[in-house]
Amino acid sequence: KNQVEQSPQSLIILEGKNCTLQCNYTVSPFSNLRWYKQDTGRGPVSLTIMTFSENTKSNGRYTATLDADTKQSSLHITASQLSDSASYICVVINFGNEKLTFGTGTRLTIIP
């Protein structure tokens, strides 16, 4: 069964600190993996997309990694800002049928 598990479920850090969110998946065959940011009461917005051949990709203060062998991804946030407070959802896409499997997200809270 295709599954995406994220950890931690929630995280609270001080403004300016770094943090890393984890995503483990069992989706196969693999096409790509996306990290979405979802502000409270809003729709998800794509942050990064990782294909099979990519190990690391950065988008500003966000850096995503992918280890396709161990089926793990991480999202590292550098120098956190209050506006980073949101849920971060990992989504893995099947190769072929393009089905999306969503994780339950990590709720990140940045405190001043």
Added chain:
Amino acid sequence: DTGVSQNPRHKITKRGQNVTFRCDPISEHNRLYWYRQTLGQGPEFLTYFQNEAQLEKSRLLSDRFSAERPKGSFSTLEIQRTEQGDSAMYLCASSLEGGIAGELFFGEGSRLTVL
């Protein structure tokens, strides 16, 4: 390009009433998706259209739920005889066939509260 638009953004209704949500996808996108999201969970797939054809429906989509996309542009999701368990955020997303696999653009969602 104004993105995916959903309305209403919020709807409060009494149990047993019918509600309808509308989604306007990005204009050139031929694929349209409906998801449901409850607090602390990721989005759950409900149904998917390619142009006007409804190609897939989740088992979550009970017979009280119906979705349409009559002209292959906007879509509506109707919930009949609402129940308290229907309270959730209903997300619409669109994508372009032949685009990057799984590249969905989400709307802001329609939050339903059933009293």
